[in-house]
Amino acid sequence: MDTQMMDGPWSGRLYTGAWTPALAGGVIDVVEPATGRPLIAVGRAEPADVRAAARAAAAAQADWAARGGEARAQVLEAAARALADMAEVVSRWLMRESGSSAPKAAVEGQHAVGFVRHAAAMALEPGGRILASTPARTSVAERVPLGVVGVISPFNFPLVLSIRAVAPALAAGNAVVLKPDPRTPVSGGFLIAQAFAAAGLPPGLLHVLPGGAEVGQALCADPDIAMITFTGSTGAGRKVGELAGRHLKRVQLELGGKNPLLILEDADVELAAANAAWGAWLHQGQICMSTGRILVHEGLHDALVARLAAKAQALPVGDPLDGAIIGPLIDPGQVARVDAIVKASVAAGATLVTGGTHDGRCYAPTVLAGVTPGMPAFDEEIFGPVAVVTAFATEDQAVDLANRGDYGLAAGVIGGSVDRATRVGARLRAGHVHINDQTVVAEPQAPFGGMGASGNGSRISGPANWEEFSTWRWVTTQPQAPAYPM
Template identity: 80%
Template sequence: MTKQLVSDASDAHLDGPWNTSGDAPGEGRIFTGAWVPARGGVIEVTEPATGRLLTLVGRADPADVRAAGQAARAAQPAWAALLAAARARVVEDAARVMGAMGDVVVRWLMREGGSAGGKAQVEHEHALGFLHHAAAMALEPRGHILASAPPRTSVAERVPLGVVGVISPFNFPLVLSIRAVAPALAAGNAVVLKPDPRTPVSGGFLIAQAFAAAGLPPGLLHILPGGAEVGQAMCADPDIAMITFTGSTGAGRAVGELAGRHLKKVQLELGGKNALVILEDADIDLAARNAAWGAWLHQGQICMSTGRILVHHSLHDALVERLVAKARGLPVGDPLDGVAIGPLIDAGQVARVHAIVEASVAAGAKLLAGGTHDGRCYAPTVLTGVTPGMPAFEEEIFGPVAVVTAFADDDQAVDLANRGNYGLAAGVIGANVDRAARLGARLRTGHLHINDQTVVAEPQAPFGGMGASGNGSRISGPANWDEFTTWRWTTTQPQAPAYPF
């Protein structure tokens, strides 16, 4: 039956190259360096836009985690002992393979995650950037010669942690997995990856395919789709030294608590309620385009989405008029139809978004566009008159909802932007760049973009937030050495000292 459903999907390449047994693609299987049966059964991977079954993959369970941790720990020392150039070649070859897989990758991102075509293309390109950057990272200096009394030589060196556990989400499944997998491997670690069970192919199996084709030795990369019990087992596993988690703040708290109890290093990149401040001297047309992009890109399912549009009262009506026109003009539906706005990931998210919109309207906000859905496709929505205390102002929505609030002066804008516990990203748009930068410097945020919206990321830039947006850690760019290695101090002398005892 699965083979027939995949055939019906009219995408021959959805029958992925990980099928090594002649069965349906990935049916009942996980990746451990080879495609092996999972102990936990199967996961049905469905298409958000249509509800159709795309494929079946293996569902890992805690026993699979235990086996993966042991195998990864056994394989890691030989990998770490290789010359850095050898690890760099494998990662660079994975980039070459992933580049050649572009059409397949983009199609999976659209079908499995509901990505519009443009977003899927950009995600593929960014994934390649993370791979290239990780390959270069492997060749960077990784230590210091320390001052010491002769004849002792004293060296501080960054060394791999051992096995890194990666728990990644559904919204940018390829990038948010590969941005951790690639540098962790480049630094000499092994990796156990749990992709979101709704996007196991684009968030895991395609990565496994690329690294396997690049010659990554067996045992160094494990892909274990599964539920919360798999993540919990990773946090407790004695062979996994670190957990890097991207997801909601609530889930991140649970991950941090459990991993901390087992004395693991933890890197948490969590949610955001990101503010875009539009000053009175801003170009209103450019400001509207930035606000719309930040609020509605990928249906608002991005941790960096513009969650609060704070606009000077003198531009409020003009901005809202433009946002409403854009909302009514953006096509919504199946990504394969070339739409701008695709489906939300599942019915539960649709219900959550709609509940926040309705509760905010009941509290006094004005619904000027959207607020409706067809299946999992939620129309681009504009809420204005939103004030502190309303759900749309306080909560991360993760849906295509533009939340507009007016301010009177810079102090009020800063106060509104800094409300709440999140602190991930912020943008300030204005003609006077110095003034915009001064205002931005007062915002409590991990990323600040002057004359840009909030959804900005680059492989060479450290990524992370403050407060409820993370535990102060960072990932990507120069932060990768901080996160995926630890310091080892080594001293060397030509002869052991003659101590007085």
Template identity: 55%
Template sequence: MNDHLGAVSALLDPALWRDRIFNGQWISAHGGTHIFSEPATGEQLGRIGLANAADVLAAGVQARAAQKAWATSDYKERAAIFRRAAALIAQHHDELATWIMRETGAIRPKADLELREATAHLQEAAAMLTQPKGQLLASASGTMSIARRVPHGVVGVISPFNFPLILSIRSIAPALATGNAVVHKPDLQTPVSGGVLIARIFEAAGLPPGVLHVLPGGADAGQALCSHPDIGMIAFTGSTAAGHSVGELAGRHLKKMSLELGGKNALIILNDADPDIAASNAAWATFLHQGQICMCAGRVLLQRGIADAVIERLVEKARRLPVGDPMGGDVALGPMISARQVARLHSIVQDSVADGATVLAGGTYERQFYRPTVLTGARAGMRCFEEELFGPVASITVFDTDEEAIALASATSGCLALGVITPDIARAMHIADRVPSGHVHINDQTVLAEAHAPFGGGGTSGNGGRHGGTIDWEEFTQTQWLTIKTEAPRYPF
């Protein structure tokens, strides 16, 4: 086992967390231990405690007990905890980036991005502590009427493997900032980047024990989280299929849910765009982090007049982008997270080719390294057109008119992000207003997120919830109506 990653640092030293879970302290788990490996090499990275349903049940009770004191503690000290946590990320940046690279197969710029955005989410959480928590409503003389935001109590967070730090911290930080305690289940493939790292920065920053629990676990732990009587909300990020299961179980127990799911997103490139810039946007939106991003452009829609020029440039980029171990050299794409994900992606490509699509670049792999792929001739009914790819494949469809582009982009119900490339802003707005999408980027590609901006989608991309900035007050609290009279009235009964 490769334990040298954290051996020289007090923050992620494996001796602190090996074989353990976190409840404010590092304790043994009832589910035993889980071994996780580096996707680039297959080398064992570490061993984490494996939480089961009993661990989740205990954590929920402990979190509920700790939540009230946390919610009523001095807001200035709570804000200071978030700022200290952000400072710890900066202090240990290189160490944390190495873990993200090795655990997720990320290139260094992606790891740096995760750490920067995680810091931004922590800073936003600190700022929330001095923001208004409600509204003064109209009322009769002698009565004060207030709509105030109050915590759910305990929030359960379930996060995925692709951007494990950001997609965990963007729920954990605002949930804590709004006065909730948190029970967090990170993905077992990335338990350090998505779990241990967060536990350690908050532990070192002085978060009171019991307010945050980090429990890597399997399906049984997730089910226990969704049905726990002391957990009032579930914030889930993951696949649409898993989101259906989480939503069904949490709904059965009358919990609030924030479901941010997969996206079959569209990047529309109109015929008046610059072909070089268009190809650059298409490559970034489809190949970044091996395409393992919910915002990746699962459909690249090219208007016929520019199609050949963009395809030619995109094929050239795909053929020359270096693929390999991010720790071993200067590469643009690392490994996909697992052999299972590679097999799924390759079956989509092969099935689409059998249905008439054409591979112009890529379409091959070695171990978990999938070559950036350009697939043309995609049309409705093909797997490459209908399913979320979650791999480095540019699936291209050529269209003639703007109305055809609108119809193609609207053909699936899971458009989390929409990009439109054209110098004609009015034309782009006409399209943007007619394609249902969680967020829209004119003259940019689809992979964009900022800590202060609302992020989320509807349809098969989610239940309409949002993360980011002031919107977090709506997600992680509920509104309570409070009235105060100067004296109690006398009623006729």
């Protein structure tokens, strides 16, 4: 085992502006998915840790907000540089903790730096506008911080899905209490803390508290936390939204997806197969944006399925440290769930073209053809490396199949005519639509979020960050108080 990887200030600790032992929670044993072996033990937070962190964050936040955008931007730029300097360590942790392949880990690290740099630029943007009013009155609508933001992030893209909330929240003048998934506490939290500490972020503004559901519940109920931003499953998101709403907090939910990729009859089948494979199998399909339904015109169906099968059989599966492209699923429970969906769909009439087997936590890239509505593989988010293929005859049928179900996160359309593909894309119910691309697309400057069961209509990143992480305040100024007639 790489003992150098296990060394770090987070061993047995939490981050509260300094590396401190948990109050009462003991430790979390982090397991390496590829091997099943213990990787490191970090501090386990308890609700009492949340209460203490929220108090400290609230106390530190006012001074941070008063520093102004330029000072905040300088810290964020320094954090981006620190994170870039940590690229090798970041990639290694992502491979060890989350089962990321080397290319996925490298891209995630690069994107994380991009999110912090974009947040630094955000801090310098205009923070309000002048409103029309009476001649003697100056009327201003200004953006002001919410206070303390609670961030609950998942295991699959742990670094990016934490930092895309942490960085803009800080840029807007807030403090942050972050609960990373307890399976990925280092890449989803402690590396971020290390980068911001190196950048000179004042103590008390960022807290990292790995823990279980009770920690998330404490965040949602804490009186010093003004907002919760959550990325995870739709089921968990409903609970977060309900509890946070009960305590009158702002809530930003980015949830699951069953994302369609439509391949029209004039598409290049080679390019379409490459896009479908990337969208379905990247990071073992453990992405909310994964291509969950490959809807292909019946004239291209057989050729596409054959190409997908060939790609699946050629992909190396196993430990990412050994060069595998398809690594492990996060835990045995997820392996069992994926396998159950595949088996149930085959029993319902789908054709298992290739795959459908697993070795430990490593599930072989799988192709299911002949999948129709009502089968689990068509209806459910799988979160595993399963390419689900359904044929269609007409454009209307394709759109109907794409819009089935409650989700509405991402969609892609591939076709030879850009105009036609764009018209088809305009008919899809999704928060982001990609013409001549697959569904796994994200950029720091783009608003991200879904419709229906994929979220609560909120967005994160790009122009949405000011909307989410600040609130409007109306301020008027007059030379002297009016003489009201009372």
